[in-house]
Amino acid sequence: MKIRTAATEDLERIVHLFGQLGYSTEPDQVEKQLHALRCGSLGQAFVAEDRGSTVGVAIVHIMKPLHVEGSWALLSALVVDDKCRSSGVGAHLLTAAERFATQHGCSQIELSSSTARTRAHMFYERNGYKEKRMRFVKFLL
Numbered sequence: 001m002k003i004r005t006a007a008t009e010d011l012e013r014i015v016h017l018f019g020q021l022g023y024s025t026e027p028d029q030v031e032k033q034l035h036a037l038r039c040g041s042l043g044q045a046f047v048a049e050d051r052g053s054t055v056g057v058a059i060v061h062i063m064k065p066l067h068v069e070g071s072w073a074l075l076s077a078l079v080v081d082d083k084c085r086s087s088g089v090g091a092h093l094l095t096a097a098e099r100f101a102t103q104h105g106c107s108q109i110e111l112s113s114s115t116a117r118t119r120a121h122m123f124y125e126r127n128g129y130k131e132k133r134m135r136f137v138k139f140l141l
Contacts, residue, residue, distance in 0.1 A: 001089065003096045006034060006045035006057065013054035014047070017079040037061070043073075046096045048080070048089045056080040058093035062104050073101030073109040078120075085119075094127055 006014065011027040011034075018025045037043045037059070048056035059077040064070075075097050080089045101109045112135060113120050121131070 001048055001050045001055075001092065003046055003048055003092050006047045010047050010054045010057075014045075014057050017054075017057050017081060018077070020082050021079055044097075044100050046093055046100075048084075048093055050084065050089070055084045056089040056093050058097045060097040060100050060109070062101070062106065068107075071101075071104055071106045073097070073104070073106040075109055075111040078111070090123060091127065 008031065011030050014030055015025050015027050018030075034045055037045060041062075043059065043061035046058045046060075047054045057077060057079050058075065061074045061076055063072045063074055065072060075094075078090060078093055078097070080087075080093070098109055110132075111124070111129070113124065125131075
């Protein structure tokens with residue numbers, strides 16, 4: 001297995017992976033967002049490749065809050081193909097995201113996870129993440 005930055009040829013598989021978690025996305029949308037992420041130096045998309053197939057994706061963003069010194073990272077997506085879960089793919093992607101965040105001076109990395117994804121919660125806890133309860137969301141569009 002190899003972890004690398006996402007490329008245009010990964011778009012269809014990334015869309016498929018997001019679909020496994022119930023997100024309806026289109027390759028054009030993913031390509032546009034990926035381009036914006038890279039061009040603004042605001043983050044990176046990593047993929048896990050196994051035997052020539054993209055089997056996982058992690059998206060990490062860099063944030064620079066005004067009220068504290070330094071940067072934070074946000075892991076907006078970590079998806080492993082349902083046939084490859086519990087095989088180490090997620091841990092390798094998480095390590096790549098954390099390494100990227102550290103290289104960009106981030107003092108912390110955070111993520112959100114649906115309350116229904118209990119296996120994911122155990123995975124994050126095994127990897128040193130602690131649950132913080134309060135999160136508020138308001139949909140604007």
